[in-house]
Amino acid sequence: MPEPTPAPVHILVAEDEPLAAMALEDFLSRRGFRVTLAQDGLEAMERHRDDPADAVITDLRMPRMDGRALIRELRSQSATLPLVVMTGFLSMDEGQDDLTSDRWKPLEILRKPVSPQVIVDTLLRLIGRPGGSA
Template sequence: MTERDGPALRVLVAEDEALAAMVLEDILAEAGHQVVMAPDGEVALRLARESRFDLLLTDLAMPRLTGWDLIYALRQEQPDLPVVVMTGYLPPGGREVLYQTARPPRALLHKPFDIGELLTVLDGIAPRPAAGRAPLVAMAPRLAS
């Protein structure tokens, strides 16, 4: 992978699986994005409240606060924040639940997914205007595997 041609996105990644988180962080950073990692939905929600992001990339099944609840909470506070969902398991009817909202996810990626598919989705998302942005916060600690 190489750095992308367009402007970098500020990406908040909520992923509790340590190996998957490391791979995502490396690939997104190599593609030129600014990446902040959260080991669960609760940390991701706190980070999203402290700093402005261009995209939330979230797993659904996480401890403390699920991706489902994270998306719901952030939709109340930041309805225009683009969301990409990645999951290894989607319950029956889950896709319909995700897409019946006024602001559905930009993409639903089933693990394991092709990283090129994720990068293509990210290429279609424009960074939010910089005015009023808080600086990036320090990376949240990862969960031990």
């Protein structure tokens, strides 16, 4: 009897720019990930509550609930959920604040623009999977 195929890794993407979100969804889906999109932190929390993700990618600046608030909420529920922050608005001073604290790990901050392959490589490293097996 063949072994069951493992379920694809579920990635929740919180991004308020529709074109960026759809492009990332397409790229990740083609690499075998299951992707759920949310337009802001509140929607991301709702989607995560209904269908928990294996990892979350979030922008920092979003309406209703920003990325920092989303990270705090997610961390209150799971100390080990892998998080990837994609932002074009993180100054060096901001980068030295609570996001770089060990209490938020596993968390990686990527500056926009970022290559989709870098995002995939970062996700795979954070979830502990070897380089191409989503």
